Amino acid sequence: MKPAAPIYLDYNATTPLDPAVVEAMRPYQEIHFGNPSSGHVYGRAALAGVTTARAQVAALLGCAPDEVVFTGGGSEADNQALIGVALAHRDRGDHLITTQIEHPAVLETCRYLERRLGFHVTYLPVDQQGQVDPAAVAAAITPRTLLISVMQANNETGVLQPIAAIAEIARRRGVLMHTDAAQSVGKVPVDVAALGVDLLAVAGHKLYAPKGVGVLYVRRGTLLDPLIHGAGHEGGRRAGTENVAGIVGLGAACAVAQERLPTERPRLLALRDRLEQALVAAGWERNGHPTERLPNTLNVSLTGAEGEAVLARAERRRLHRLGLPQRPHGAIGRAAGDGPAARAGAGRRAAHPGALDHGVRRGPRGRRARGRRARRAGPAAGGPGGEGVSAPSRPRGCGRGLAARRLRQGHRRWRCPVREEGERDGEARHHVHHYLVSVLPNG
Numbered sequence: 206m207k208p209a210a211p212i213y214l215d216y217n218a219t220t221p222l223d224p225a226v227v228e229a230m231r232p233y234q235e236i237h238f239g240n241p242s243s244g245h246v247y248g249r250a251a252l253a254g255v256t257t258a259r260a261q262v263a264a265l266l267g268c269a270p271d272e273v274v275f276t277g278g279g280s281e282a283d284n285q286a287l288i289g290v291a292l293a294h295r296d297r298g299d300h301l302i303t304t305q306i307e308h309p310a311v312l313e314t315c316r317y318l319e320r321r322l323g324f325h326v327t328y329l330p331v332d333q334q335g336q337v338d339p340a341a342v343a344a345a346i347t348p349r350t351l352l353i354s355v356m357q358a359n360n361e362t363g364v365l366q367p368i369a370a371i372a373e374i375a376r377r378r379g380v381l382m383h384t385d386a387a388q389s390v391g392k393v394p395v396d397v398a399a400l401g402v403d404l405l406a407v408a409g410h411k412l413y414a415p416k417g418v419g420v421l422y423v424r425r426g427t428l429l430d431p432l433i434h435g436a437g438h439e440g441g442r443r444a445g446t447e448n449v450a451g452i453v454g455l456g457a458a459c460a461v462a463q464e465r466l467p468t469e470r471p472r473l474l475a476l477r478d479r480l481e482q483a484l485v486a487a488g489w490e491r492n493g494h495p496t497e498r499l500p501n502t503l504n505v506s507l508t509g510a511e512g513e514a515v516l517a518r519a520e521r522r523r524l525h526r527l528g529l530p531q532r533p534h535g536a537i538g539r540a541a542g543d544g545p546a547a548r549a550g551a552g553r554r555a556a557h558p559g560a561l562d563h564g565v566r567r568g569p570r571g572r573r574a575r576g577r578r579a580r581r582a583g584p585a586a587g588g589p590g591g592e593g594v595s596a597p598s599r600p601r602g603c604g605r606g607l608a609a610r611r612l613r614q615g616h617r618r619w620r621c622p623v624r625e626e627g628e629r630d631g632e633a634r635h636h637v638h639h640y641l642v643s644v645l646p647n648g
């Protein structure tokens with residue numbers, strides 16, 4: 206049987222372009238290629254595309270179009286927010302507050318501000334469930350604090366932070382509030398007024414738009430130094446001829462997200478919970494808050510297996526094609542427990558629940574066993590005459606790693622909930638373990 210392609214569960218790393226995004230972008234690459242700053246018909250057509258996209262982004266975020274600044278991605282939006290505030294307000298103070306679990310786009314920018322520009326940064330920890338305490342944020346504010354930056358959803362655990370509560374504290378204390386919403390936009394409702402933030406970063410490629418385009422929402426009246434200097438694009442806030450096709454794509458992606466959010470959210474939640482239940486029952490531990498989490502994200506740890514062995518195995522099997530596995534580090538590591546952690550981020554192409562089950566449920570190996578199972582299950586489950594998902598063949602080397610051996614020999618808590626008739630326990634847990642090492646490479 207032809208091996209099936211691995212199920213893509215790395216949607217937190219990046220997403221494919223939505224077909225509607227591809228369609229929307231095409232004319233701006235081929236026909237409306239003008240410079241939006243040009244006054245002639247080609248320029249005006251390009252400008253119209255950018256204007257429509259700005260309105261589409263604003264509609265999703267609940268802000269005014271002139272509060273949308275297009276950037277070259279999520280990292281640039283974060284850099285612009287932090288450095289822009291720090292430089293524009295340095296006569297008022299020199300202190301910023303953030304958390305230990307931010308994306309490097311924020312953490313490294315903070316370190317740059319400390320090392321090169323003499324600012325001071327407080328890095329707050331998170332609790333066992335991965336959340337920062339608003340009271341700790343309040344306690345960290347000093348008369349010199351300019352900005353609080355807390356991500357809306359963590360990229361590894363999916364845990365949502367109490368942004369509205371923190372923004373309320375910031376507002377009362379006269380401090381600006383930024384949130385990195387790269388992971389949350391398109392997955393949960395993100396409304397800048399409800400959140401009460403002054404600045405919010407969006408990364409296009411996390412919501413089915415192209416890579417290299419993003420947005421910084423800037424509340425009207427918020428003073429920022431520009432990061433990129435030049436002509437007066439984006440209201441003087443970001444110089445450079447606009448990435449018209451990318452911006453049009455991001456606008457279209459926001460429109461699709463807005464339309465699909467009510468149905469996509471419960472669909473992803475059901476997929477994630479189904480996978481989570483199977484894995485938790487099989488001995489894996491969920492990391493992060495049980496409910497305050499992105500609907501698509503599951504982060505699990507395997508107690509008793511050696512991280513190095515799992516990672517080495519993943520790499521041997523060339524899983525870097527799905528994103529290089531990392532060890533949980535720092536505060537995320539603490540929030541995620543001690544063992545190796547794996548992240549599953551489901552998305553639009555993460556098929557139906559059966560496709561996820563399929564990986565977990567794979568029973569005895571071999572052609573004869575598969576034939577027996579298919580005959581037993583009948584057409585509805587992909588037996589003779591059926592159209593179900595085909596079983597991926599067993600990749601070479603499966604089950605020979607140290608971690609797998611440990612699981613087979615010593616991990617007493619391991620029970621497989623999805624054992625098939627006639628299947629021995631050892632086989633079943635081997636399959637679940639193999640499935641995880643196959644498709645959940647990120648920490």
Ligand SMILES: Cc1ncc(COP(=O)(O)O)c(C=O)c1O
Binds near residue numbers: 277308387408
């Ligand atoms: C939380 C978070 N912030 C920022 C970024 C950076 O976005 P970009 O890749 O568009 O620069 C990412 C991307 O991984 C992210 O997950």
